[in-house]
Amino acid sequence: MFLSRERIAERFQNSPLFSENTGDPKHIQQASYDLRLGAASYVVGADVPVKLSADKQEYLTIAPGQFALLTTHEILSMPRDLLGFITLKNSFKMQGLINVSGFHVDPTFKGRLVFAVNNIGPSDIRLRYGEATFTIFFSTVDGDIGEARSPVREDLPLSYVQLLGGSSLTLSKVQKDLDDLKFKFLFYAPLGVGLLVALILNLLKK
Numbered sequence: 001m002f003l004s005r006e007r008i009a010e011r012f013q014n015s016p017l018f019s020e021n022t023g024d025p026k027h028i029q030q031a032s033y034d035l036r037l038g039a040a041s042y043v044v045g046a047d048v049p050v051k052l053s054a055d056k057q058e059y060l061t062i063a064p065g066q067f068a069l070l071t072t073h074e075i076l077s078m079p080r081d082l083l084g085f086i087t088l089k090n091s092f093k094m095q096g097l098i099n100v101s102g103f104h105v106d107p108t109f110k111g112r113l114v115f116a117v118n119n120i121g122p123s124d125i126r127l128r129y130g131e132a133t134f135t136i137f138f139s140t141v142d143g144d145i146g147e148a149r150s151p152v153r154e155d156l157p158l159s160y161v162q163l164l165g166g167s168s169l170t171l172s173k174v175q176k177d178l179d180d181l182k183f184k185f186l187f188y189a190p191l192g193v194g195l196l197v198a199l200i201l202n203l204l205k206k
Contacts, residue, residue: 003082003138005030008069010113011079017138019077019110027132034089034132038071038112040156044164049156052129059131060127062097062119068165070115071155073130077110084139092133096121105136111153114160 003011005156011017015041017033026036041060046068052060062068078084084105088097101116115134119125127133 001140002031003140008138011086015079016077017079019075020137027112029135032135032137035113035136036073036130037127037132037133038073039129040068040071042156042161042164044068049161054129062117062125062127064122066122067116067118069156069160069164070127070133071133072113075112076105076109077104077196080107080148081141083107083139083141085139087135088115088117089133091134092125095123095125097125098114098162109140110150111154114156116164183188
């Protein structure tokens with residue numbers, strides 16, 4: 001059974017689902033909660049992760065074909081009797097952004113969620129710090145889950161960044177490489193043809 005708006009609101013009062021006051025009842029929907037985009041993010045191809053903020057760098061751009069790691073503003077504190085199911089909001093899915101990481105949150109998990117996403121759409125996708133970007137549904141768990149095994153996770157684990165580190169092959173980069181190749185061909189091809197003709201004429205004279 002999934003928690004309704006009423007039951008999620010009750011959890012805010014009696015058994016908080018989020019720690020450090022990062023949850024906001026205003027983001028409770030009919031049977032879900034909208035998670036906001038957090039500060040720590042990494043776009044594959046960049047040297048280092050970025051730190052989004054409302055006063056400095058508020059937007060993050062993900063180019064077509066590009067992968068990125070996104071974190072939530074909310075710090076989850078999952079109780080033993082709940083399992084979370086996570087997804088991107090439909091407005092971003094329609095633009096071509098897909099979640100390629102996990103789709104659930106275990107009971108007893110504590111920390112910010114990390115989403116690995118890929119832009120499979122034709123255009124840049126821009127995300128805004130603090131904007132509702134993800135959705136989580138809470139489902140009850142029937143029975144004993146055993147010993148808790150989920151440690152508190154840091155905002156954006158270094159191991160995640162290292163796994164996706166390196167250059168990123170995007171559609172825009174492919175187009176740029178094709179344009180460079182076309183320019184070089186148009187520039188050097190006539191020279192090559194001219195040299196070839198000159199060489200043939202020189203051979204004929206002999």
